[in-house]
Amino acid sequence: MVNKLLGSFEKGLSFQEAERNIKQFGLNEIKIEKSKRAFSIFLDQFKDILVVILALSTAVSFLLGEFLDAIVIFFLIILNGLLGFIQEFRAEKAIESLKNYVSYKAKVVRDGNLEEIETRFVTINNIVIVEEGDRIPADGILLRSFSLAVDESILTGESLPVEKDEKNENRLYMGTYVVKGKGIMKVTSIGLETKMGKIAKTLAEIEEEKTPLQRRLNQLGKQLALVCLSICAVIVILGILRRQNIYDMFMIGISLAVAAIPEGLPAVVTITLAVGVQRMAKKNALIRKLSAVETLGCVNIICSDKTGTLTDNLFV
Structure with missing residues (x-):
């Protein structure tokens, strides 16, 4: 089923490429302020x-x-x-x-195998499979869609889910939820470079x-x-x-x-x-x-x- 879903994207990144990208771009984390002692x-x-x-x-x-x-x-x-x-x-x-509660897993393709990893290890150019109930682990482009609908209310405030396809609505954002269908995405932004990360940076710059x-x-x-x-x-x-x-x-x-x-x-x-x-x-x-x-x-x-x-x- 996974191979049918992936098609030409079935190989994904190799473990070596993923490690190299993590060293180059860092971990997929949003850390702005240090907790007070x-x-x-x-x-x-x-x-x-x-x-x-x-x-x-x-x-x-x-x-x-x-x-x-x-x-x-x-x-x-x-x-x-x-x-x-x-x-x-x-x-x-x-x-x-x-x-700590918002820590979750992501399904990525590594060397042709479907791996479930912590979202902080998701990196640039990763091929990620998302399906109903999943939270999008990073910003990316939708490569293939199967009746995919995403709840983006955390970013837009709109309660109605957004229908996604490869042509028009092909952007997926970190922190949003898949409410219907399945999809394959390619990661383009992680951590503070995501839309969620930029919001976090803006909030951190607000003077108390x-x-x-x-x-x-x-x-x-x-x-x-x-x-x-x-x-x-x-x-x-x-x-x-x-x-x-x-x-x-x-x-x-x-x-x-x-x-x-x-x-x-x-x-x-x-x-x-x-x-x-x-x-x-x-x-x-x-x-x-x-x-x-x-x-x-x-x-x-x-x-x-x-x-x-x-x-x-x-x-x-």
């Missing part, structure tokens, strides 16, 4: 300006001899960091598991922006820092004018500034966002960053086309 995710939790202010207030409290206050504030900082770390670490692991909540918290942190410095300055100046001990006035100003800082705010924000993440997880929505929950909660209108595809800059 646990330590890196943990450190990211302490980059917020409010957390930095709390850390400074912890040090000041310790220097002033307020050990209980210093311990409480330090505990809140660590609690806030752990809560954010646990959620984001889980999200990273879930994303990694999804990446701060969410509205992060911007507001940063603004609040700057305002608190300004208030604290102002309190210190006013107390010291008043002490100098009243001929008080400058050191005592400085220490009083610092104590008041530390008292003005809402130590529990970062922890309360993190806990609230974590609850939101858990609720969305029950709805099968995976949230990578805690701060994204607040942004999603602010969305009132989502604009999409008739297939439900989201388009950049169409929702505010």
